Amino acid sequence: MIGVLVAHALAALIAPWLVGRIGLKAFPVLALVPAGAVVWAAANTSDVTAGRASESVHQWVPSLGMELAFRLDPLSLLMTFVAAGVGSLVLAYCGRYFAADEQGLGRFAAVLVAFAGAMIGLVLSDDLLLLYVFWELTTVLSFLLVGHNADRQGARRAAMDALIVTTFGGLAMLVGAVIVGEAAGTYRISEIVANPPGGTTVSIGVALLLVGALSKSALVPFHFWLPGAMAAPTPVSAYLHAAAMVKAGVFLVARLAPAFADLDVWRWSILVLGLTTLLLGALRALRQHDLKLLLAYGTVSQLGLLTVLVGQGSRDVLLAGLGLLLAHALYKSALFLTVGIIDHDTGTRDLRVLSGLGRTRRRLAVIAGLAAASMAGIPLFAGFAAKETAFDALLHGDTVDVLTLVVVLVGVALTAAYAWRFWWGAFATKDDVPDRRCTAPRTSFELAPALLAGGGLVLGVGFSAVDALLSRHADLIPSDEKPLHLAGWHGVGPALGLSVLALALGAVVVLVQRRLAGRPVPAEAPRRLVDARVAYVLLVRGTERLSVAAARATQSGSLPVYLMTILAVFGAAMTTALITGLPWNVELRTWDEPAQGAVGLLVVAGTILTLRARRRLKAVVLSGVVGYGVATLFALQGAPDLALTQFLVETVTLVVVVLVLRRLPSHFTGTVSSKRRRRVHILIGVAAGALMTMLTLVAAGAREAAPVSELFASASKLAGGNNIVNVTLVDLRAWDTMGEIAVLVVAATGVTSLLFLRRRSRAMPRLSDPAADSPVWATDPATSGSGPGADGRTGSAGRATQGGSAPVPGLLTVVQHAAGGSGTAKSAERWLVAENTLAPERRSILLEVVVRLIFHTVLVLSVYLLWAGHDLPGGGFAGGIVAGLAFTIRYLAGGRYELGEAAPVGAGLVIGLGLVIAVGTGLAGAILGDAVLQGGAWKPDIPLLGTLKLYSSTLFDIGVYLVVVGVVLDVLRSFGSEIDRQIDEERHGRTPTVERAPGSTR
């Protein structure tokens, strides 16, 4: 059974590609998939009819008791025939209905196939929760199908209405499913039906389930979404709104009726709502001029009848309902498809404009006539047999049944009337209307409705063939009378009389209506009462208004206010916890060693000065002091790894922040908070700080259990490392680290996208760029603007000489004639590769020499840290940042071209490689070991060197290292090179080409 669903899912996946490849021809090909489901169902028919229902159960979410439980029994077999059969015909029909240049056809085909799959899944599910999943799947897919013409407001609105109403019902149904499932102790529908639970809660649950079913089947008061949904393309209406989706509600009622039909809440809501819908829909249908709307209201009406029949709760009526379900699927989809053809070929669906089609399109008229006859209940057709069985069954019931019969009879009469109205409206030659022009008929277009309409006749004559199948489901309701049977002809009797009466009444209605035709339609007073749409709109509006009021009350839009709210809640919660935790067990010692106190003083001073600083740079440097102070505390506390990492991170942060600060105003500007507000901030801050101090004291005293980390030491030994902190990071808690590097990557992506806006690395600044001629970091605009004509590096060299005569700014800035200035230079004569791209006043020979001397050493150090991290302080993070610092000094000494030359690969590549290695190690653990990130070791003997110990965690650490290097590079490129470039462009009087198209630099 799962195979059928998987086939649909796969077909849906390839559908867009297929449509793109072979256009409309894809539809008949895709139709083969549901057709296959029909064949599969047919192959199982004899088994199921014989009473051998097949099941297929797979575990899904065992903790929730959720299973992929499917069951093919008579009802699901019937529905599979309907859903898959009509589905395949409609798909084939789509190939003729749409124009080849229709927008979004690939998506449409995919969604339609997926819908067929979801529908089949729905009817096959034997688990209430699984049923719900498919239920909502059909809701979402129908939203997409109804809104196919997304450029039309009406279509969007109709799709939205259908979505809201059916989702509302669906949610109610979910609650109901959980209530019923919990009460029954199982979510398996077959078991619930076999042993239905009882009680008030179950009644509520069943009522909620009914809300879902009735909203899906568009019963009063949810009926209004269905006519609105006629904005969908006609094949969609034929499938969703005649055969499949709206039948889901009827299906659910039929499924649960054997278990719950005797509950009062079930019986009365089904009877009242169903019969109201039957009459209301039929009356509305008689007033429509649009053929499609006429059918839509007709469908609403028939769905009411179907719900009453399958939910009424006696065996024979249920049997009649199932028969009508099948008949309705055949005739209603045939009629919808006919309307589609008329609309397609004549350009209108208005029956006041259509005339003479019966002569020009005789074949179509016959097809529609067959279907309409079935709908009207003319003998020999399927509709007749089903309805007559219903009459017969109701006639033998109690008083309520007989009253029901009267209403049903009226409803059937009205159905016959609008069936005539449909056929007459579409095909009759009207005296005062000119003949409507119509394109030539195409056999392939009319094939699908012809098959469906013909099916109605065949089924009508041979109804007894499916009687055995349908009876098997109906027999779930025990009956002590002689059971009725579905058949084409039941012989002469009271039921036949009722059928004839209904037809006669229908004829009267037609005549009366024709008499009334000329007059204006009287305004209907009670209409407001039943027009649930008004209530719906009011409800939606009320919800919107409520949300606006709620937003107004809570969302002031000010970040400080939000933060204060969060802090206040946090403070209140923590204070409560502290108070309830009394008495506290606080043990205090002054310090671990006096140095701690000294550093503490430094940190306190740094914090206070940071608060008071009015210059950005000062504030940043002071906060850096705080950071270094904290790092020293780490070192004092016996945490060398932390101290190392904190020192390194603090350094990189300082550099990066300063790189950005050169662009921002030097002082904090703008709306400096008012004194009063500032005082409030200080108050909140001090309160938060005091609270945290208390928490620290109390929490430490509250520790009772042995720390989990006591086992870490022996675990590290097993993992082959001595540095427990590092081994924990890359092995014991490697998942956390995986998340952490993911955060790093996301942050770096955020940074680059905010800076570059389009692509992470536009062409990296390289020496080969033509733009490399203009000096980097020039202070004097006149100098930098002087050399657009200069060629090659000679230009900058020339400027370098010029710059030599300029006043020297700064102490360490040594003016230097470019070493290779004449253009014959060899790179070997330079200290740095790109030193000549710098503006001369920015060069520092001292820095260049130092950088040249230590760059490679620092890189080697970073690799050492990475490798040693397993046993000594270090590791991937520290190593990565050291490597990043190496690139940072290259950039600081030589500018962006230097950075580009030092790291000529994209930062994205480095990050990606790191991620691949880290994730790959994890997956390898899953494949070779028992779990993702499972550790492993490889100890090859290498001659001369001895045994090399390679742990998978080392490999993981290499991944971390690469990610960190890439992130630092990315940040440098963004805040360094990119901001440089933008400054230079501004200097040249151009607006920075921030959003330049990729590649246009070349």
Place this chain on the structure above:
Amino acid sequence: MSVSAVLAILVGVLVAGGVILLLERSLTRVLLGAVLLGNGINVMILAMGGVAKNAPIIGQSAKGDQNDPLPQVMILTSIVITFAMTAFLLALAYRSWQLQGHDEVQDDVEDRLVATRREAEELEDTGADADLEAAEDARAAVEETPSPDDDAALTRDA
């Protein structure tokens, strides 16, 4: 477990400073606030680790003489993530400067609009015209399927 008073006070000072800066509007200050706050929490976790001992490296000291490695692992993670967040906030500040000439956090425009929506508008919006709106909605919903009859009826209703 006893706590070092110095560390506990430091937690308070750092958090207080962090919160005060966080409540400012200048993104640079918010950024520094986040950094200070991060440092404060790190010191708090550190204080949870107990009395200062030796580095948790096997072989360098006896097992009972080593610090708890778990708080250290947490702090290490926190340091790196704080760095990532710093970089991102910086980019935000820079972008804000690029677009608006300063790095102040503005009030959310949509929220302000909602908050300042005129009361009069609200009054107009209730009651009597709901029917009309319903009618409009209904018409729009079936507009693909022209049915003047229906429209007329609905308008009359309104």
